[in-house]
Amino acid sequence: MAAHLLVVGGGIGGLASALALSQRGHRVDVFEQAPAFTEVGAGIQLGPNVTRRLHDLQLAMPLAAIAGEPQALVVRDAGSNAELARMPLANDFRTRYGAPYLCVHRADLQAVLLEAVRARGRGLLSTDARITQIETSDDLACVTATAMRGSEMWACEGDALIGADGLWSAVRRKIVDPDDAPRSTGHTAWRGLVAQATLPASLRRDRVDVWLGPRLHAVAYPVRGGEWLNVVVIAEATSSGEARDWDQMATLGAMAQATGQVGSALQSLLDAVPGWRAWSLFDRPPLAS
Template structure:
């Protein structure tokens, strides 16, 4: 590596930003990560980890650390939230390693973030700047320069915007304004396992699909906790990801649900709420020495549980392209974009489609249930291969 090479600058210290810093540092690059929050930490609760995530963990060298903190369910189960009918049953603890070569896991978002943060610190090449808001940035042809709210300036070879759904870096490249509001609200909470009703205390990722709502619950931290996410249609809108939800509205939206759903919801006294948003897919998120990653590039609804997975895939792909073109970052960034955008576009659009399927009513609900029940386990697994197979992940 040339001694004159400048560091790479990452805006955003979430899962995507840290994964990109880690992947780049492992290939010999110095990286500065800027996080506007007072400390590097994650909000939220559970994350589902498909097999593609575990291939990425191998690339990042964190598989063992993740495995120590993750829960590994026996099954994925989809239920009709009105009738209580089981619609899908996938024995993933056996099926996914055989079909995809990797497991399916569940992890607390804060735990995954901490794994990546610790790994970044261990490299000695990642410089972490908390409480640092980036208020300006520019491409100076041979380098990029960012300025902070406190008046400091940093120069680097390239800039990576990993600053999420409301990315300011994206606005300078794409210029598409505010995110698209889906009309769906998510309430999330965490229960101690001993507080979960016995009928729901399963080592499984369980999805209850209802008319204009659904509930997901699954174990975390080796089965010590249960993650709950309740989603429903609403015209309510508040900026941010961590406001308090209204239990009265939640129970109103879930009226008529199966007792197993209502009993689970009744266990929660305080919910945190966020509004589900995404953006239209784009094929241009790199410009000169600046590029985007994760939700800044391709924010998606949560219905495929692939947001964090796609950000980490981005990180590994980006680092490989930078390593292959270390002296031509604009070209490396464009090659990364071209390698990734069709896959992430498919995930964005399919996630929207799944949202409609989860919340179907009437004849559409009947068709959904009949179609899903008609497929064999192997056919269902085959339908997931585009997301989970190793060969489908751009390198």
């Protein structure tokens, strides 16, 4: 029996849920509080467990068009650049798991999901829609969400509600604990993108490289069909700004203060990235059930 479902959050998780449920014949309404469906961030790695599910959603072709498929994962010493370990990916993973290991830009993946939901979805896609209240009824087996856009308010009724509204989830706050808040991990991730065509051959990548050091770990891998390189450096550091302002412009100098000195090979790659964003990392304690 088809259900009417409400999804709060129009990011990767919310849109993937909406697409999967629509594919099963359900009507799904998606509510996104931002003025448009956009994704903040840079690269994301998708293991075979994820790509298999995306293939099940009939997204194999659009996914291949936006992804980079790394040939291997190589772990290196951040100081000497010596190779510590290597794991084949590409054909090895396709053979072993029946699905590829891919790297994509988060915004590209969200765009693929959004296009599919618009083409195949059975429900509304609402932006600038902030959920202000959630009510459940055991007698009627339904949930009512009150949404707000500016001064306009309206009620949306469905059989169930899925909260996919991210770290600062309004759904979690309303159904679990109004004082529930994310907690800092004490780490910052510096992220940057660089066009591979602008790099010397020695810095270009068709694989995932991971560097390990006493105060950092760094990762670089191809995205957007291999045309761009995503670079991430993580070290112990906390933001001095507001917790919600977790995505900030950053400098290489500020990063170096947290990471300490690195070897020349890694430093050359970091120097080649034209701009950096600093993300203060947060998580949440697990729910009781």
